[in-house]
Amino acid sequence: NKKRVVIVGGGFGGATAAKYLKRFSPDTEVILIEQNKEYFTCPFSNTVIAGMNKIDYIKHDYKTLEKKYNVIVMHEKVKKVDGATSTVILENGKVIPFTKAIVAPGIDFKYEKGYVEGSEKYAPHAYKAGEQTLLLTEQLHSMKDGGTFVMVAPKDPFRCPPGPYERISLVAHYLKENKPNSKIIILDQKNKFSKQGLFEEGWDKLYKGMIDWRNVEFGGKVVSVDPKNKVVETEDEEVKADVLNYIPDQKAGKLAFDSGLTEGDWCPVNTKTFESKLVKNVYVIGDAAVASPMPKSGFSANSHAKIAALQISRILANQPVVNPPKLANTCYSLVSPTYGISIAAIYEAQEDKITDLKDTLGAGGLSPAHADEGIRMQEAEYAVGWYKNQMSDIFK
Numbered sequence: 001n002k003k004r005v006v007i008v009g010g011g012f013g014g015a016t017a018a019k020y021l022k023r024f025s026p027d028t029e030v031i032l033i034e035q036n037k038e039y040f041t042c043p044f045s046n047t048v049i050a051g052m053n054k055i056d057y058i059k060h061d062y063k064t065l066e067k068k069y070n071v072i073v074m075h076e077k078v079k080k081v082d083g084a085t086s087t088v089i090l091e092n093g094k095v096i097p098f099t100k101a102i103v104a105p106g107i108d109f110k111y112e113k114g115y116v117e118g119s120e121k122y123a124p125h126a127y128k129a130g131e132q133t134l135l136l137t138e139q140l141h142s143m144k145d146g147g148t149f150v151m152v153a154p155k156d157p158f159r160c161p162p163g164p165y166e167r168i169s170l171v172a173h174y175l176k177e178n179k180p181n182s183k184i185i186i187l188d189q190k191n192k193f194s195k196q197g198l199f200e201e202g203w204d205k206l207y208k209g210m211i212d213w214r215n216v217e218f219g220g221k222v223v224s225v226d227p228k229n230k231v232v233e234t235e236d237e238e239v240k241a242d243v244l245n246y247i248p249d250q251k252a253g254k255l256a257f258d259s260g261l262t263e264g265d266w267c268p269v270n271t272k273t274f275e276s277k278l279v280k281n282v283y284v285i286g287d288a289a290v291a292s293p294m295p296k297s298g299f300s301a302n303s304h305a306k307i308a309a310l311q312i313s314r315i316l317a318n319q320p321v322v323n324p325p326k327l328a329n330t331c332y333s334l335v336s337p338t339y340g341i342s343i344a345a346i347y348e349a350q351e352d353k354i355t356d357l358k359d360t361l362g363a364g365g366l367s368p369a370h371a372d373e374g375i376r377m378q379e380a381e382y383a384v385g386w387y388k389n390q391m392s393d394i395f396k
């Protein structure tokens with residue numbers, strides 16, 4: 001009676017969980033089910049849009065997990081994870097029983113205000129990487145000099161809080177070099193954003209006068225959108241875009257809803273183990289899980305995955321779970337190819353909450369304001385280092 005853990009979703013969360021479960025519990029059978037053969041990371045996708053890297057830079061596959069770590073990888077779409085019968089049901093009807101399941105489906109979008117399924121063909125969100133990254137790249141690169149790039153940024157909570165602003169920075173870098181008469185408008189559906197002071201300092205230094213950020217209170221609130229014609233109607237005016245990067249508000253991936261794992265938009269979990277509060281023996285990690293104050297990031301998903309894998313391996317071996325587990329996150333952002341900023345935090349998880357250890361231990365921190373060029377340059381190098389390390393931690 002071999003124990004089997006089935007993991008659904010092969011992104012930052014799921015792929016990490018598969019590798020680490022095999023490490024912590026080599027005798028357990030680990031099955032990773034992911035619908036795509038290749039995984040394109042959102043991290044560093046903004047560098048592809050800006051023409052700094054080619055799409056292959058962010059492409060990864062599951063061969064090493066299979067060959068080196070003995071994970072059984074299946075490329076199938078999952079219809080439902082059924083807690084009542086402890087089975088995973090595939091779209092093709094096949095049923096796979098499990099001892100424990102880990103679900104890491106990432107996010108899906110809220111289709112509202114005229115942005116519907118299919119709108120991403122005209123006004124790409126590029127908030128899932130791959131095809132969408134290429135489409136936005138192509139639109140930006142064929143935009144005329146003197147054109148307007150408009151981004152609609154989502155309200156909280158959403159995947160990668162600094163992601164839209166790193167994208168704006170690198171789009172500005174591309175435009176400054178190639179189409180200097182162009183401008184950028186951000187229509188933000190919130191009042192403030194992550195690392196705002198640091199981003200604005202960088203924008204002022206590098207892209208003065210190019211970026212017009214309008215928050216939800218002052219000119220940013222979107223009433224409706226016409227994706228085909230790239231027109232956004234705000235409370236005050238119609239904004240016409242040459243390129244429209246519309247990032248909708250977000251919720252947990254569809255599979256989480258179909259599997260009864262959600263309450264509201266996201267999946268509540270016991271944060272000490274990441275077991276769902278709603279379905280026994282099913283664990284939810286990554287963007288889909290409620291793990292605030294941790295941001296929805298790849299690093300957070302990687303950290304959740306290691307804790308879930310560790311606690312599951314201990315439960316399967318009849319050992320007590322690690323208490324309290326510690327988690328970590330760092331988000332690097334590039335304001336230009338040679339100008340990096342970051343935010344870092346260490347967390348401790350109890351059953352019902354996650355605590356940022358900044359207040360008690362002074363852990364973590366933000367890049368200094370008004371730092372010299374050398375520090376910004378170093379952080380840009382650390383950003384690349386972080387990406388390479390994280391990819392080898394997950395896929396190699």
Ligand code: FAD
Pocket residue numbers: 008009010011012013014033034035036039041042043044045046076077078079104105106107126127128159160163164167253255285286287288296297298299300301330331332
């Ligand atoms: P995902 O990585 O989205 O993985 C989910 C997987 O599940 C997908 O591969 C999907 O195909 C699969 N799946 C879903 N449903 C099914 C199903 N029914 N059947 C089979 N498979 C299914 N994070 C950082 O830490 N650092 C960064 O610098 C950073 N930069 C970012 C920049 C941008 C522009 C964006 C958009 C995000 C960025 N992020 C960054 C955030 C990061 O990409 C996400 O937080 C991370 O991908 C979450 O991992 P996940 O495992 O929850 O979901």
